[in-house]
Amino acid sequence: MFAPREDWEEQKARFAVDDRLRLPGALPEALAEDIHGLLSHASFATMLARNGQGVALGEGDISSMTPEQRTQLIRDVYKDAGHGSGFLYDGHQLAGSSDPAMQGILARINAPETLERVRELTGITDITHADGQATRYRGGHFLTRHKDDPGGQQRRIAYVLSLTKNWHPDWGGLLQFFENDGRPRDAWAPGWNILSMFNVRHIHSVTYVTPFAGADRLSVTGWFRAGEPS
Numbered sequence: 001m002f003a004p005r006e007d008w009e010e011q012k013a014r015f016a017v018d019d020r021l022r023l024p025g026a027l028p029e030a031l032a033e034d035i036h037g038l039l040s041h042a043s044f045a046t047m048l049a050r051n052g053q054g055v056a057l058g059e060g061d062i063s064s065m066t067p068e069q070r071t072q073l074i075r076d077v078y079k080d081a082g083h084g085s086g087f088l089y090d091g092h093q094l095a096g097s098s099d100p101a102m103q104g105i106l107a108r109i110n111a112p113e114t115l116e117r118v119r120e121l122t123g124i125t126d127i128t129h130a131d132g133q134a135t136r137y138r139g140g141h142f143l144t145r146h147k148d149d150p151g152g153q154q155r156r157i158a159y160v161l162s163l164t165k166n167w168h169p170d171w172g173g174l175l176q177f178f179e180n181d182g183r184p185r186d187a188w189a190p191g192w193n194i195l196s197m198f199n200v201r202h203i204h205s206v207t208y209v210t211p212f213a214g215a216d217r218l219s220v221t222g223w224f225r226a227g228e229p230s
């Protein structure tokens with residue numbers, strides 16, 4: 001999956017500093033364009049947290065709601081988010097997608113040479129596979145501060161393949177990192193063909209995408225994991 005490059009040793013050293021790496025020019029340009037094309041035309045469900053529960057709502061689910069139900073839904077999402085736990089974005093799970101081309105993206109990420117490169121880069125030798133979903137953040141979308149290490153899933157490295165052209169940082173949607181005590185650290189803006197990878201111990205969020213965002217924030221995101229695919 002990766003574009004050929006000469007600087008893998010340097011990237012490995014950069015990852016080792018803080019178990020994080022932002023890799024520009026990650027994919028061959030034509031592949032990045034292909035995946036971008038798929039994401040631009042894909043169908044998405046609305047992923048949200050309501051009363052502490054993750055929910056995926058299809059287009060039909062939302063259009064069959066009354067305006068009052070929709071208002072209540074957003075109120076519920078904001079209630080959780082206001083307490084520091086919530087999300088709202090468009091997602092499309094790649095595994096089991098009804099679109100074989102979307103499944104094909106996951107197959108590329110799971111190509112043996114890609115996984116070998118990630119093991120080499122991160123020094124995490126027990127990575128066996130990756131899961132993945134396409135995500136689209138539009139105005140009003142967000143993902144509050146969290147860590148990606150629920151028990152039992154053997155997640156090792158979180159990845160975000162950012163496929164967003166001409167993003168203005170004022171539009172939000174920043175991948176924001178935090179100290180363990182909640183103080184904000186640095187933030188990585190969406191960009192074109194950039195693969196962000198970080199150890200799941202890092203606390204992070206996706207900041208609120210402003211109503212005046214002039215583009216969709218498109219990514220393929222998931223985790224490199226150990227163990228058997230589930």
Ligand SMILES: O=C(O)CCC(=O)C(=O)O
Pocket residue numbers: 135143148160174175204205206219221
């Ligand atoms: O889209 C991103 O930048 C990060 C997504 C994320 O943190 C997650 O899905 O857990």
Ligand SMILES: [Fe+2]
Pocket residue numbers: 146147148158204
């Ligand atoms: Fe995350």
